[in-house]
Amino acid sequence: MTDRPARAAEQPSRGVVELDAADLPAYCPNPKMPLWSSHPRVYLEVAHGEAAQCPYCSTVYRLKAGAVVRGGH
Secondary structure (H helix, E strand, O other): OOOHHHHHHHOOOOOEEEEOHHHOOEEEOOOOOOHHHOOOOEEEOOOOOOOEEOOOOOOEEEEOOOOOOOOOO
């Protein structure tokens, strides 16, 4: 049972994905998701203090605390 957390850490969760500025633009499915769970790629607007939810799989994306986003459009 001690190896269970390690296995869980290797598999992406459909819960909350925290992003750093280098991970932008945010999109789902993200590269860590298994191929079997793929859906059309959607880009998500992620702003400080706000999260974005994928309309296909309900995964929530948000910026990590302290993430600094420079530039933008």
